[in-house]
Amino acid sequence: MKRAGFDNPWLPILLLLPQLSIICLFFYWPAWQALRSSFFLEDPFGFGETFVGLQNYTRLWDSPQYMKNAWFTLWFSFLVTFFSLAIALLLAVKADTVLRGARTYRTLLMWVYAVAPPVAGFIALILFNQRWGPLTEAFAQFGWLLRVRLEYFDTAFAMIVASVWKQVPVNFIFFLSGLQSIPRAVREAALIDNRSGISRFWTVTFPLLAPTGFFLLIINITYSLFDTFGMIDTILRNNPGDQPVTLVYQVYLDGFRGQDIGGSSAQSVVLMVLVLALTVFQFRLVERRIHYT
Amino acid sequence: MARVTLDRVHKVYPNGFEAVRPTSFQIEDGEFLVLVGPSGCGKSTLLRMIAGLEDITGGTLTIDGREVNSVGPADRDIAMVFQNYALYPHMTVRRNIAYGLANRGTPRDRIAAKVEEAARMLNLTDHLDRKPAQLSGGQRQRVAMGRAIVRDPALFLFDEPLSNLDAKLRNQMRIEIKALQRRLGVTSIYVTHDQVEAMTMADRIIVLNGGVIEQIGTPAEIYHSPASTFVASFMGAPPMNLIEAAFETGAVRLPDGTAVMDAPGGRSGPITLGIRPEDVRLGRGSATFDVALVEELGAHRLLHGKLSGQPFTAHALKESDATTGSHRIDLPFEALALFDRETGMRL
Numbered sequence: 001m002k003r004a005g006f007d008n009p010w011l012p013i014l015l016l017l018p019q020l021s022i023i024c025l026f027f028y029w030p031a032w033q034a035l036r037s038s039f040f041l042e043d044p045f046g047f048g049e050t051f052v053g054l055q056n057y058t059r060l061w062d063s064p065q066y067m068k069n070a071w072f073t074l075w076f077s078f079l080v081t082f083f084s085l086a087i088a089l090l091l092a093v094k095a096d097t098v099l100r101g102a103r104t105y106r107t108l109l110m111w112v113y114a115v116a117p118p119v120a121g122f123i124a125l126i127l128f129n130q131r132w133g134p135l136t137e138a139f140a141q142f143g144w145l146l147r148v149r150l151e152y153f154d155t156a157f158a159m160i161v162a163s164v165w166k167q168v169p170v171n172f173i174f175f176l177s178g179l180q181s182i183p184r185a186v187r188e189a190a191l192i193d194n195r196s197g198i199s200r201f202w203t204v205t206f207p208l209l210a211p212t213g214f215f216l217l218i219i220n221i222t223y224s225l226f227d228t229f230g231m232i233d234t235i236l237r238n239n240p241g242d243q244p245v246t247l248v249y250q251v252y253l254d255g256f257r258g259q260d261i262g263g264s265s266a267q268s269v270v271l272m273v274l275v276l277a278l279t280v281f282q283f284r285l286v287e288r289r290i291h292y293t
Numbered sequence: 294m295a296r297v298t299l300d301r302v303h304k305v306y307p308n309g310f311e312a313v314r315p316t317s318f319q320i321e322d323g324e325f326l327v328l329v330g331p332s333g334c335g336k337s338t339l340l341r342m343i344a345g346l347e348d349i350t351g352g353t354l355t356i357d358g359r360e361v362n363s364v365g366p367a368d369r370d371i372a373m374v375f376q377n378y379a380l381y382p383h384m385t386v387r388r389n390i391a392y393g394l395a396n397r398g399t400p401r402d403r404i405a406a407k408v409e410e411a412a413r414m415l416n417l418t419d420h421l422d423r424k425p426a427q428l429s430g431g432q433r434q435r436v437a438m439g440r441a442i443v444r445d446p447a448l449f450l451f452d453e454p455l456s457n458l459d460a461k462l463r464n465q466m467r468i469e470i471k472a473l474q475r476r477l478g479v480t481s482i483y484v485t486h487d488q489v490e491a492m493t494m495a496d497r498i499i500v501l502n503g504g505v506i507e508q509i510g511t512p513a514e515i516y517h518s519p520a521s522t523f524v525a526s527f528m529g530a531p532p533m534n535l536i537e538a539a540f541e542t543g544a545v546r547l548p549d550g551t552a553v554m555d556a557p558g559g560r561s562g563p564i565t566l567g568i569r570p571e572d573v574r575l576g577r578g579s580a581t582f583d584v585a586l587v588e589e590l591g592a593h594r595l596l597h598g599k600l601s602g603q604p605f606t607a608h609a610l611k612e613s614d615a616t617t618g619s620h621r622i623d624l625p626f627e628a629l630a631l632f633d634r635e636t637g638m639r640l
Binding site for chain 1: 344345346366367368371373376377378379380381382383392393396440
């Protein structure tokens, strides 16, 4: 690459300034504030604060409610990620073999991508409505009386279904383009070498999709942890009671509703560490190992 | 090893384009057949139909007496070498070669032995644990060959396997492939657009043009007695000279009136006259060749210019003193080929 030279040493800094100030203002400063206030007990009205050390963190560890939500978040993320990827992969593989009307079919599958998370939550509320929700009625046919926002499990179920539904199109687009980037001749060679379509998929197609798959894995974990906030909020109608919430939602509840700035900051720091670990995992393991051609 | 028969096989794509017109021919056991033609002539489509990668629109394809029209590619007992090698990028060379065998339930020790043997034959022993990305073009080509060899198929199919290699490597691989096929004795169909590959490798050549077979024959037959002006101009480098001439007053005459041969029977009308550059005799004769350019090729020279106002090329030995300007030339009667001006077919 060509090295650009600057006569005035202040010019490059000036050019970088907008980007740097945005990062500092919207990321580092809040992050620092969260880290700082996680060691303090703060007066809800901002009149004073008391240094409490690690108490905010130990309080989390000792809270059965927080641990319960942590477990829920783990399961929620795992199930949303797994089903979003699996369903999208299945659809992509099938869409890839469609010859007639392929474009229409693909466009229809991508549509949901444009739906905003709160709207997705709202649609889920309609589908799972207690009195006239079509999904509620469908499950009632099988003898399962869904009571979303009343039963813990049923609420979790609705959240997972809505989150998966919202995320499938994104994954579908990536998987489909991943499939189409596999050279035709390689697939044809496999066609000659292996008569079983299922075996061909797992030994040739799937490994060649691995780079796409790992990228999507990270994207989906991040999505299920953070971007589901709006949808969860809509489903719970801002009133969680004893219903399941993810850790991100818990931060909001404790910080903005409970006015527990210190505890909520400690939770944020825990999440930040989680994201950091995830990023390191992505760059160290995935980006280095999964690389072909 | 097998005999392959095509009986009025043809291909029409859903958009109505007829890529291959009804085509019939037979490939003998152990024969090396080359399908040659310009791009879009249907040679690859024909090969892919034999492989089972394209549906056959009509006609029957039999391999060793078994009709295979609706048999899947994996069950036709064929192996194919692709233009861009089509190796599995995520597998080592060893697994690439073994993949087809493993999927056919071959015992493990048998696979290992066959892979080792193929690797030795192809000089790949040191590269068995590498991935395709770590190999050079020629080595990848060998892996693709190895993948085909270990299967012991009834039929080898080659789809322009050398076109991604540089010229030097291409010459070397051409000889290796031919020698390997001789040694294994497997019936082979080889598709190429390169007439040198066709001439040097084939037992028999099929020249295709626009989805139609122009000529089937041995390389010598194709070269020395082309069935049409298309074959004459496609095969050979430089190609056969094709000159507009006519039957006039009992002789074949060039436009300037020079008689080059007696006309058989009392025929008349326009024809196309063909002669290979190396058959032209320089220094004497009735025709005048205006040489505009001498191409020095070391072993011989090529003289380019005009004969009776039409582009013409002649071959000159390196000891001849070929120069630009006018030369007397003779077109020997036995070397001339006459074609119908309208249809391009040999008379």
